[in-house]
Amino acid sequence: MPTPGSPQRKFRLADDVLWAEYDQACRDINGSTDRSDDIRKHVEAVVAEWKKRRQPR
Template sequence: MPTPGNPQRRFRLADDALWAEYGQACRDVNGSADRSDDIRKHVEAVVAEWKKRRRTS
């Protein structure tokens, strides 16, 4: 649930089986079924790498 005043971001994944398997993978790998937290961490890592490459260019 979004915090008041913060935008809620969404994306679509049409494959229900893949989404369910991703949830299971998150539980097995991360110990949590919080897929949004896993996606958030991925986005943060990609942006951090991008910023790092821009600084060294």
């Protein structure tokens, strides 16, 4: 459940089989079914890599 006042961003994944397999993969790899936490970590990693590439050398 979202925290009151949070932006409550959403995305759509119409493939029910893929979503169920992702749920199982999260359970097997992370020991948790908290898919939103997994997605948040992925987004943070992509942004960190993007920022790293933008740094002048």
